[in-house]
Amino acid sequence: MPFSNYIYEYYDGITTGKIVVGKWVRLIYEYIVSGLQNGLFLFNAKKANKAIRFIENFCHHCEGRTDLLKLELWQKAAVSLIFGIVDEDNVRIFREVFIVIGRKNGKxxxxxxVIAYMAYLDGEYGAKIYCLAPKLEQANIVYDNFFQMIKKEPELSELAKKRRSDIYIEESNTAIKPLAFNAKKSDGFNPHLVVNDEVASWRGDGGLKQYEVMKSALGARRQPLILSISTAGYENDGIFDELMARSTAFLKGGSKERRLLPLLYMIDDVEKWNDLEELKKANPNMGVSVSPEFFKE
Known part of the structure; x- marks a missing residue:
């Protein structure tokens, strides 16, 4: 039986045991599926599929190979959640997306x-997109990756111009820029998208303040997004812990968050760190971009 969308297809795989996930991923999909069934929010298949199609038709690998990306089911489901879950005015529900995932899973x-889609096709004129990290060289990782990705696609690269401090797309007056922490200077921002890479390494107070500044700056946009992606980290009282505490409270039903989407690919049982089945929970790309042999070693 064909599924009406990738969210249902992925959820079916989880519930039938074909797909191994941890408790937090299971909980977010239970929440979404029941929300769709109870009319808490709606699914716009056109929006979700437009993002998936764009990524698979225009976004290239840029390390070790240059072919187009082929999204796995878990990634298609994630893109569908981010871009396809909307309210009755067809506006995206989720403003904060927090993805925790093992290394080598293509984060x-x-x-x-996501940057490429929101820069080229999201329909936001004058979009400002920031790659944010404590230091500029860290912020440059995703920024450079994005630049290499669009360089491989003539249709995208001819619209983009690399300037001294940013990449500019004249057609939609969009700028993509790497940014190091400076909460004092961040007040004038009006971001459409902020990408926070490896937030587990953002120590203490600085990261918390920076995150809050960016979050409060989202208000002027119609469908803004903060995307934080990280491997699981150690507690350091920083933004990783804060997002983790908010996410788990929400998933346990202890908070009324409406704008937060946590996708926490983590193992449930730390004692089983050497069990391949358990490790699948933190590594949805096992067998695709990460081989089981890599873990055995």
Whole structure:
């Protein structure tokens, strides 16, 4: 039986046991599916599929190979959640997306593809997109990845111009820029998209303040997004812990968050760190971009 969307297809795989996920991923999909069934929000297949099609037809790998990205089911479901879950005015529900995932599962590539879609096709004129990190060289990782990605696609690269401090797309007056922490200077921002890479390494207070500044600046946009992607980290009282605490409270039903989308690909049982089945929970790309042999070693 064909599914009406990738969210249902992925959820079916989870519930039938074909797909191994941890408890937090199971909980977010239970929440979404029941929300769709109870009319808490709607699914716009056109919006979701437009983003998926763009990524698969225009976004290239940029390390070790240059072919087009082929999204796995878990990634198609994630893109469908981010871009396809809307309210009755057809405005996207989720403003904050928090993805925690094991190494080598293509998180930088995924972030770059989201940047490309929101820069080229999201329909926001004058969009400002920031790649944010404590230091500029860290912020440059996703930013450069995005630039390499669009360079491989003539249709995208001819519209983009690399300037000294940003990449500019004249057609939609959009600028994509890497940014190091400076909460004092961030007040004038009006971001359409902020990508925070590897937030587990953002220590203490600086990251919290910077995140809050960016979050409060989203208000002027119609469908803004903060995307934070990280491998699981150690507690350091920073933004990673804050997002983790908010996400797990929400998933346990203990908060009324409406704008937060946590996709926490983590193992449930730390004692089983050497069990391949358990490791699948943190590595949805096992067998695709990461081989089981890599873990055995």
């Amino acid at each position: 930088t590539l995924f972030a770059s593809a």
